[in-house]
Amino acid sequence: MSTLAAVFARRTRPLFIPYIMAGDGDTLARLDDLVAAGADIIELGMPFSDPAADGVTIQEAGKRALKAGMTVAGALDIVRQFSSKNKEIPIVLMGYYNPVLQYGEERFTRAARQAGAAGALIVDVPPEEDSALAAACTSGDIDLVRLLAPTTPPERVRFIAGRASGYLYYVAVAGVTGTQAITIDTVRDKIKVLRQQTALPLAVGFGITKAAEAAAIAAVADAVVVGSALVKAAQDSPAAFKKLATELAEAIHGAGA
Amino acid sequence: MTASSALPTHFGVYGGQYISETLMPLLHSVTAAYETARQDPAFWNELEYYFKDYVGRPSPLYYAANLTRELGGAKIYFKRDELNHTGAHKINNCLGQALLAKRMGKKRIIAETGAGQHGVATATVCALFGLECTVFMGARDVERQAPNVFRMKLLGADVRPAQTGAQTLKDAMNEALRDWVARVDDTFYLIGTAAGPHPYPTMVRDFHKVIGEETKTQMLAAEGRLPDTLVACIGGGSNALGLFAPFLEDAAVRMIGVEAAGKGLSSGQHAASLSGGKPGVLHGNKTYLLQDDDGQILDAHSIAAGLDYPGIGPEHAYLHDTGRVEYVSATDDEALAAFQRLCRSEGIIPALEPSHALAHVLKIAPTLPKDHLLVMNLCGRGDKDIFTVAKALGFNLK
Numbered sequence A: 001m002s003t004l005a006a007v008f009a010r011r012t013r014p015l016f017i018p019y020i021m022a023g024d025g026d027t028l029a030r031l032d033d034l035v036a037a038g039a040d041i042i043e044l045g046m047p048f049s050d051p052a053a054d055g056v057t058i059q060e061a062g063k064r065a066l067k068a069g070m071t072v073a074g075a076l077d078i079v080r081q082f083s084s085k086n087k088e089i090p091i092v093l094m095g096y097y098n099p100v101l102q103y104g105e106e107r108f109t110r111a112a113r114q115a116g117a118a119g120a121l122i123v124d125v126p127p128e129e130d131s132a133l134a135a136a137c138t139s140g141d142i143d144l145v146r147l148l149a150p151t152t153p154p155e156r157v158r159f160i161a162g163r164a165s166g167y168l169y170y171v172a173v174a175g176v177t178g179t180q181a182i183t184i185d186t187v188r189d190k191i192k193v194l195r196q197q198t199a200l201p202l203a204v205g206f207g208i209t210k211a212a213e214a215a216a217i218a219a220v221a222d223a224v225v226v227g228s229a230l231v232k233a234a235q236d237s238p239a240a241f242k243k244l245a246t247e248l249a250e251a252i253h254g255a256g257a
Numbered sequence B: 001m002t003a004s005s006a007l008p009t010h011f012g013v014y015g016g017q018y019i020s021e022t023l024m025p026l027l028h029s030v031t032a033a034y035e036t037a038r039q040d041p042a043f044w045n046e047l048e049y050y051f052k053d054y055v056g057r058p059s060p061l062y063y064a065a066n067l068t069r070e071l072g073g074a075k076i077y078f079k080r081d082e083l084n085h086t087g088a089h090k091i092n093n094c095l096g097q098a099l100l101a102k103r104m105g106k107k108r109i110i111a112e113t114g115a116g117q118h119g120v121a122t123a124t125v126c127a128l129f130g131l132e133c134t135v136f137m138g139a140r141d142v143e144r145q146a147p148n149v150f151r152m153k154l155l156g157a158d159v160r161p162a163q164t165g166a167q168t169l170k171d172a173m174n175e176a177l178r179d180w181v182a183r184v185d186d187t188f189y190l191i192g193t194a195a196g197p198h199p200y201p202t203m204v205r206d207f208h209k210v211i212g213e214e215t216k217t218q219m220l221a222a223e224g225r226l227p228d229t230l231v232a233c234i235g236g237g238s239n240a241l242g243l244f245a246p247f248l249e250d251a252a253v254r255m256i257g258v259e260a261a262g263k264g265l266s267s268g269q270h271a272a273s274l275s276g277g278k279p280g281v282l283h284g285n286k287t288y289l290l291q292d293d294d295g296q297i298l299d300a301h302s303i304a305a306g307l308d309y310p311g312i313g314p315e316h317a318y319l320h321d322t323g324r325v326e327y328v329s330a331t332d333d334e335a336l337a338a339f340q341r342l343c344r345s346e347g348i349i350p351a352l353e354p355s356h357a358l359a360h361v362l363k364i365a366p367t368l369p370k371d372h373l374l375v376m377n378l379c380g381r382g383d384k385d386i387f388t389v390a391k392a393l394g395f396n397l398k
Helices: A003-009 A027-037 A056-067 A072-085 A097-103 A105-115 A131-140 A154-163 A184-197 A211-218 A228-236 A238-255 B021-038 B041-055 B065-071 B090-103 B117-129 B139-144 B146-154 B169-182 B200-208 B210-223 B238-247 B314-322 B332-346 B352-367 B382-393
Strands: A015-021 A042-045 A091-095 A117-122 A146-148 A168-171 A202-205 A223-226 B014-018 B061-063 B075-079 B108-113 B132-138 B158-162 B187-189 B229-234 B254-262 B278-282 B284-289 B326-331 B373-377
Touching: A003 A117, A015 A027, A015 A056, A015 A202, A015 A228, A015 A238, A027 A042, A027 A072, A027 A238, A042 A056, A042 A072, A056 A228, A072 A091, A072 A097, A072 A105, A072 A117, A097 A105, A097 A117, A097 B278, A105 A117, A105 A131, A117 A131, A146 A154, A146 B021, A154 A184, A154 B021, A168 A184, A184 A202, A184 A211, A211 A223, A211 A238, A223 A228, A223 A238, A228 A238, B014 B314, B021 B041, B021 B090, B021 B169, B021 B200, B041 B090, B061 B210, B065 B075, B065 B332, B065 B352, B075 B210, B090 B117, B090 B187, B090 B200, B090 B238, B108 B117, B108 B169, B117 B132, B117 B146, B132 B139, B132 B169, B139 B146, B139 B158, B146 B158, B146 B382, B158 B169, B169 B187, B200 B210, B200 B238, B200 B314, B210 B238, B210 B373, B229 B238, B229 B352, B238 B254, B238 B314, B238 B373, B254 B332, B254 B352, B284 B314, B326 B332, B326 B352, B332 B352, B332 B382, B352 B373, B352 B382
Parallel strands: A015 A042, A015 A223, A042 A091, A091 A117, A146 A168, A168 A202, A202 A223, B075 B373, B108 B132, B108 B187, B132 B158, B229 B254, B229 B373, B254 B326
Antiparallel strands: B014 B284, B061 B075, B278 B284
16 A cells, blocks of 8 residues: 555544645745644645646745745755654655656656655646656656546546546646635535545645635545645744644544544 | 547657646547537638638738849748738638637637737637637737737737736746636637647647648649748747648658747757757647756747747657758847848848748758749738837837
8 A cells, every 4th residue: 555545544534735835935844834733644846937727826936946946856855854754744746747757757756755755746747648657656656646627527537536546636626726715515516426436535625725614625525735825824924824734734633524 | 538539649759738637628628629620621611711701811922033033042932921811820720719619619718929919810810700808918028019919909809918937928828728727618728829738739730731732732833843942930830830731741842940049049048949948848738848957947038029939839849850840040130130131122021930931041042953942931921020120220219
């Protein structure tokens, strides 16, 4: 069983999966904050010059990270430093394909595993184009986390689920990250349908900003992902970031699916 | 699930559909709609009607006697797509995609634009067909291309400045993709060049093929044989593919694509993805890109806003690797010189984009025999560029 599958298999409550951008401020300190707050898995963003799937908050975070010199190698280094003292909290590296492609897919997945990462989520590689990346993830022994969207038709859900490992990430709103509000009832209905199509754990993200929303989603999902709201809070202050992360963790863990 | 289409999704290792999951089902529906339309004679008949009576096709194949005499070599012909309605080849593709959008029942069109030519052509077809139109344009380009911004507004389009990145064409494309993913139900993305995810590179090429098909017929009528050499400028590469595609099987026809070398390939300030880039993935397709070692996309530079893009259509990447088409480049200065030369020699003010192709013609024509038939795609007229050229030449128009 993969690291991520194991985390879901032994869960006794819904999981909290926060996202932050590598190289946007003091990343190691924010990672420690997330662990202290109660994160179960952490998605660590790798910046890209052209983040076409992201809203303005994560675009700006990526820009700050690139300006500060962040690279794929730099993100891997952060994972290495983090994992050396936090063996229990798996990291999923999230980003766009081109930087991974230039780094080398095999080289990337091996380095990711060595650094302690458990998975990769590359937003612009659909299953139709993933053969090289999926092979690299298999040989590197990390999960390739797949996305489902509100637009994904039922037969395609089965096709994607058939190729996925670890967990499936359900993008709760059609849009870019952090811009549209989530509609709880719609997501709840959708999750029920998805449950009939796959046995894989379902993490839900996009558009979740507040503890109450996170709790409502956690009541039906296996995990809740929050990104933009945390990135924004970190811009305000480390204290605001810690406070939001703690509220989210408590809300999600308390929801008990 | 593989794409529901019989059309190939890749050109060799290039092309493909590198896009977020939310957009994948939408791309499948565009592919399916195009696959049906392209096999329907009624679709092409309607397009041909607009080509003829609205665009003014066929565009002439003009023998440039003066320039031929001055250069003393190859017989130079211009395929005059600059005489099309809206002043460039762009309208061919816009009409094709707008007709497809109508078939799909889409009410709203979005597009990206650099210089504004594709934006104007898109706004034009939207006015014609009564479609809502939103054009994304880099904030810097909005400033640089005020006349085209005004044209789009006159035609009823909503022009949205993209404030991200270098605020040019690639940022406009990012913004268009972000809009599309949030408006999947009612919106059709009308991509302006032979790039982006499948089926766009194929579809855009097919809508521009009329350029090469007419050239073939016209050259056979004028000279009784096929041309020896075809030359076209390359940004994304749609005008070049339109000219080249019908000749790809004619092995004796030499084809040359001219990229924008900006301030010179060694300056780092250019837009020559094939000469100065390497394969990668951006905007839905795998192709040659200007990028750094970490895979971050670099900003392109060209005096011609229509060539100012760090990528190239994936079919060109393929034709480059197979060697079927030769790719060269011309600098800003060479294009400016060619621009002025055509004004004086033939009384034609070309756009800065085909001025790059002309710069290469000026280099090779004198070296070719007098019976060598050379066709250059004069894909746009230069009215839009007079401010840029005036500035570059030190004239003050105010």
